[in-house]
Amino acid sequence: MLESYIRSRREQKELLLMTHIVLGYPNFDDSLRMVEAMVEAGVDLMELQIPFSEPMADGPVILKANSDALAAGARVEKSLRIAEKITASFDIPFLFMTYYNILFRNGVDAFVARMADIGIRGAIIPDLPPEEGGDYLAAMARHELAPIHIFTPNSTDERMRLLSEKSSGFIYTVARKGVTGKDTAFSDDLGDYLERCRNATGLPLALGFGVKSNEDFEFIRGKADIAVVGSETIRVVDRDGVAGVKPFILRLMGGG
Amino acid sequence: MQHRGYYDQFGGAFIPEILVPTFDELEQAYLEAKADPAFWQEYKALMSSYSGRPTPLTQAENLSDHFGGAQIYVKREDLNHTGAHKANNVMGQGLLTKRMGKTRVIAETGAGQHGVATATMAAKFGFDCTIYMGEVDVERQRPNVFWMERMGAEVIPVSDGSRILKDAINEAFRDWVSNMDDTHYVLGTACGPYPFPEMVSWFQSIIGTEAREQVLRETGKLPRRAYACVGGGSNAMGLFSGFFDDPEVELVGVEAGGRGKGIGEHASRLAYDDASVGVAQGYKTYFLQDDDGQMQETHSVSAGLDYVGVSPILSSLRESGRVRFEAATDQEVIDAMSLTVQREGLIPALESSHAFAQAFKEVGDLDPDDVIIINQSGRADKDIFTVADALKDPKWEEFIIAKAKGYQNA
Numbered sequence: 001m002l003e004s005y006i007r008s009r010r011e012q013k014e015l016l017l018m019t020h021i022v023l024g025y026p027n028f029d030d031s032l033r034m035v036e037a038m039v040e041a042g043v044d045l046m047e048l049q050i051p052f053s054e055p056m057a058d059g060p061v062i063l064k065a066n067s068d069a070l071a072a073g074a075r076v077e078k079s080l081r082i083a084e085k086i087t088a089s090f091d092i093p094f095l096f097m098t099y100y101n102i103l104f105r106n107g108v109d110a111f112v113a114r115m116a117d118i119g120i121r122g123a124i125i126p127d128l129p130p131e132e133g134g135d136y137l138a139a140m141a142r143h144e145l146a147p148i149h150i151f152t153p154n155s156t157d158e159r160m161r162l163l164s165e166k167s168s169g170f171i172y173t174v175a176r177k178g179v180t181g182k183d184t185a186f187s188d189d190l191g192d193y194l195e196r197c198r199n200a201t202g203l204p205l206a207l208g209f210g211v212k213s214n215e216d217f218e219f220i221r222g223k224a225d226i227a228v229v230g231s232e233t234i235r236v237v238d239r240d241g242v243a244g245v246k247p248f249i250l251r252l253m254g255g256g
Numbered sequence: 257m258q259h260r261g262y263y264d265q266f267g268g269a270f271i272p273e274i275l276v277p278t279f280d281e282l283e284q285a286y287l288e289a290k291a292d293p294a295f296w297q298e299y300k301a302l303m304s305s306y307s308g309r310p311t312p313l314t315q316a317e318n319l320s321d322h323f324g325g326a327q328i329y330v331k332r333e334d335l336n337h338t339g340a341h342k343a344n345n346v347m348g349q350g351l352l353t354k355r356m357g358k359t360r361v362i363a364e365t366g367a368g369q370h371g372v373a374t375a376t377m378a379a380k381f382g383f384d385c386t387i388y389m390g391e392v393d394v395e396r397q398r399p400n401v402f403w404m405e406r407m408g409a410e411v412i413p414v415s416d417g418s419r420i421l422k423d424a425i426n427e428a429f430r431d432w433v434s435n436m437d438d439t440h441y442v443l444g445t446a447c448g449p450y451p452f453p454e455m456v457s458w459f460q461s462i463i464g465t466e467a468r469e470q471v472l473r474e475t476g477k478l479p480r481r482a483y484a485c486v487g488g489g490s491n492a493m494g495l496f497s498g499f500f501d502d503p504e505v506e507l508v509g510v511e512a513g514g515r516g517k518g519i520g521e522h523a524s525r526l527a528y529d530d531a532s533v534g535v536a537q538g539y540k541t542y543f544l545q546d547d548d549g550q551m552q553e554t555h556s557v558s559a560g561l562d563y564v565g566v567s568p569i570l571s572s573l574r575e576s577g578r579v580r581f582e583a584a585t586d587q588e589v590i591d592a593m594s595l596t597v598q599r600e601g602l603i604p605a606l607e608s609s610h611a612f613a614q615a616f617k618e619v620g621d622l623d624p625d626d627v628i629i630i631n632q633s634g635r636a637d638k639d640i641f642t643v644a645d646a647l648k649d650p651k652w653e654e655f656i657i658a659k660a661k662g663y664q665n666a
């Protein structure tokens with residue numbers, strides 16, 4: 001179970017790190033090498049994003065990575081095969097992040113069965129609120145995979161409790177409004193919000209959106225269980241190539 | 257939030273979690289307005305004083321004679337202020353924006369008609385305004401960009417994806433997820449997450465309500481057929497809704513046939529069989545997509561019909577057979593427009609000319625006692641560059657060259 005992995009890992013470390021890549025960006029070989037670099041640097045879990053042509057909840061950096069990957073020929077089947085290779089090679093949990101149409105077009109049951117088959121442990125589908133996700137939630141439960149939902153600063157306490165009920169593994173809390181990849185002011189307000197999140201769920205909390213430096217990482221320590229880094233690694237790869245990934249992750253966690 | 261806004265299997269609200277409270281608020285404002293007769297009175301009064309409603313139903317005698325079939329009547333949405341039916345939706349949403357106490361509006365636009373209408377509404381109501389428009393459309397619809405900017409709107413060209421309408425919608429949503437507290441997203445057509453398809457159709461129903469009264473008054477009978485072009489589906493929903501309870505009226509939706517069948521060649525989701533059911537941009541409908549669920553390129557001579565999805569309500573009306581869907585090609589559209597300009601002095605927008613083109617194909621089969629209605633959703637002033645190019649008008653070309661020289665020398 002994803003949740004028990006996170007809890008036992010937390011006994012050794014106060015704050016875990018989840019990173020994110022877009023499969024097929026800049027190409028599938030580099031995706032594999034990025035995962036390798038991240039695992040070597042000590043990342044605790046990872047989101048693998050399957051590219052979609054209309055990534056409505058993503059900001060410019062991840063949007064561009066999605067469309068570049070598609071332009072370079074990233075097919076869903078290719079993403080599934082590379083994901084299978086990744087889960088077989090590395091010993092941390094991997095989740096899918098993608099948009100609902102990717103599941104819907106494949107057939108939700110078939111897609112979820114395939115996820116289980118290739119060793120993916122859970123999924124984040126940002127355009128699928130639980131009200132629309134009946135088939136998906138049932139399939140995820142059947143295969144003992146973790147559907148992960150998102151808390152936002154706009155969510156009411158009642159909404160958070162509902163989302164928590166429909167989730168397993170952990171809750172993804174976004175630090176602010178808006179899309180991925182913009183700056184976040186990590187301030188005391190955030191502490192109050194995370195307190196509200198804690199009160200609404202017994203699941204571990206991951207905090208993402210705008211995390212990019214060791215300072216941000218340290219701010220989150222003690223407030224959430226997992227820090228999430230997304231767009232910043234793509235910026236690093238664009239600037240320094242895959243070789244830049246490991247040093248970046250080490251710096252972020254306060255080593256290296 | 258509940259599981260809601262479904263028309264058979266189509267519709268829904270596939271929205272990012274951050275927008276859930278915003279949609280709850282919007283739904284509430286919409287349902288309250290709908291239940292409040294004073295709201296519709298205020299709306300009608302505004303459309304009368306500001307947009308010249310009711311728009312006339314014009315008998316096209318020369319075209320009727322030309323084809324020798326049914327009597328052709330044209331519903332004149334081109335006579336709205338800003339030149340298209342888009343005003344009906346925009347002014348309605350403007351009133352709702354006021355009710356919700358918001359001070360800024362954003363919108364996507366394809367042809368630019370919806371952008372101009374939104375900028376106009378924002379100027380009148382004193383809202384801040386940002387318009388997202390695909391780079392390709394900014395190029396083909398410069399006159400509309402000019403007016404939006406004059407009215408104080410910020411026009412942001414969108415350079416992602418295929419750089420047309422769907423990409424502008426994505427960008428508008430990205431703005432909204434940051435700024436929902438003071439901002440309302442004025443979606444321009446009967447698409448998107450619930451309550452948009454239903455709400456936009458409600459505002460546009462003013463077209464059909466008027467048209468039904470007018471045709472009965474002027475001809476004493478109901479039309480055999482009613483034609484409307486279908487981009488996202490708002491002007492079609494508007495006209496058709498006047499006749500949903502009249503089974504003898506055949507409703508015909510006309511999509512962009514572009515260069516003909518085959519993915520990438522057209523924007524025909526319901527008339528051709530290149531589309532399939534999917535979920536994108538917050539709703540479930542027929543999309544022009546590949547096996548993986550990636551949205552594909554579309555093509556149409558008219559920016560306003562150049563879109564991958566279609567109203568979920570129209571998808572359900574196709575399944576039930578209540579609406580027949582056809583496609584008109586770019587060439588048929590240009591020809592139909594030229595004929596209408598020459599014979600009637602009416603100037604239908606390229607979008608609207610799709611409805612004319614399909615009607616012209618069929619009207620000769622009907623009886624002279626029959627009546628048909630074509631919805632002229634807009635006028636073509638904005639299309640002058642595209643149309644002049646398509647007609648290869650030499651004098652226009654000379655004019656543009658001289659104009660350009662003038663700017664170079666200035």
Ligand SMILES: Cc1ncc(COP(=O)(O)O)c(C=O)c1O
Nearest residue numbers: 487488489490491560607633634
């Ligand atoms: C004049 C005109 N007609 C029709 C349309 C298509 O939209 P809808 O299908 O929502 O009526 C547009 C869109 O921009 C338009 O400008």
